Amino acid sequence: MASIDLRIRSAREADLDDIEEMIDDFVKGHPAENHSRSRTKLREAYFGAAPLARLLVATRGERVIGMGQWALIYDVFWGMYGANVEWLYVRPEHRRTGVVAAIVAEIGTQVRDAGGEFLHGGGNRDAESLYERVAMGWKAHECYVSAEAFHALADLAGLTPREIVRRLPDPALNKVPARVRA
Numbered sequence: 001m002a003s004i005d006l007r008i009r010s011a012r013e014a015d016l017d018d019i020e021e022m023i024d025d026f027v028k029g030h031p032a033e034n035h036s037r038s039r040t041k042l043r044e045a046y047f048g049a050a051p052l053a054r055l056l057v058a059t060r061g062e063r064v065i066g067m068g069q070w071a072l073i074y075d076v077f078w079g080m081y082g083a084n085v086e087w088l089y090v091r092p093e094h095r096r097t098g099v100v101a102a103i104v105a106e107i108g109t110q111v112r113d114a115g116g117e118f119l120h121g122g123g124n125r126d127a128e129s130l131y132e133r134v135a136m137g138w139k140a141h142e143c144y145v146s147a148e149a150f151h152a153l154a155d156l157a158g159l160t161p162r163e164i165v166r167r168l169p170d171p172a173l174n175k176v177p178a179r180v181r182a
Contacts, residue, residue, distance in 0.1 A: 056107060152173060
């Protein structure tokens with residue numbers, strides 16, 4: 001595959017079928033694999049009135065073969081703007097051809113043009129070898145609060161700190177669908 005055919009561009013609403021297809025492959029083996037995803041929410045997240053992040057796609061010819069998103073952030077320690085880079089994905093038949101590097105380089109250009117001075121992100125072991133060629137890293141621990149646990153935590157707002165700590169939801173509630181709230 002000639003890298004000369006490779007283009008990185010901003011995603012368009014017309015790319016939604018390809019984006020959904022790549023997400024369905026990306027999520028294989030993850031706990032969210034069988035979780036339903038809303039096309040309406042996906043469209044709103046990237047192409048709605050107030051997009052949450054910028055999504056780029058990689059193409060070869062007319063085929064969308066990869067994607068990555070970035071969102072502007074501010075680092076209070078360093079006092080500068082940068083971006084969180086997430087959801088880097090390349091279709092299996094196009095991996096190990098530099099597509100991720102091309103996506104990240106374009107993200108770097110866009111972030112710099114937006115006033116940013118750094119990129120922040122992470123990935124699994126498959127991506128580590130590329131990242132470690134240019135990035136600094138350290139061991140970190142990521143956490144998510146979701147499902148019923150998220151809502152139970154949000155319900156504690158306004159209580160005293162002591163009460164909040166006493167009533168923190170059980171981590172098992174992260175796997176329980178959220179109940180409807182008024």
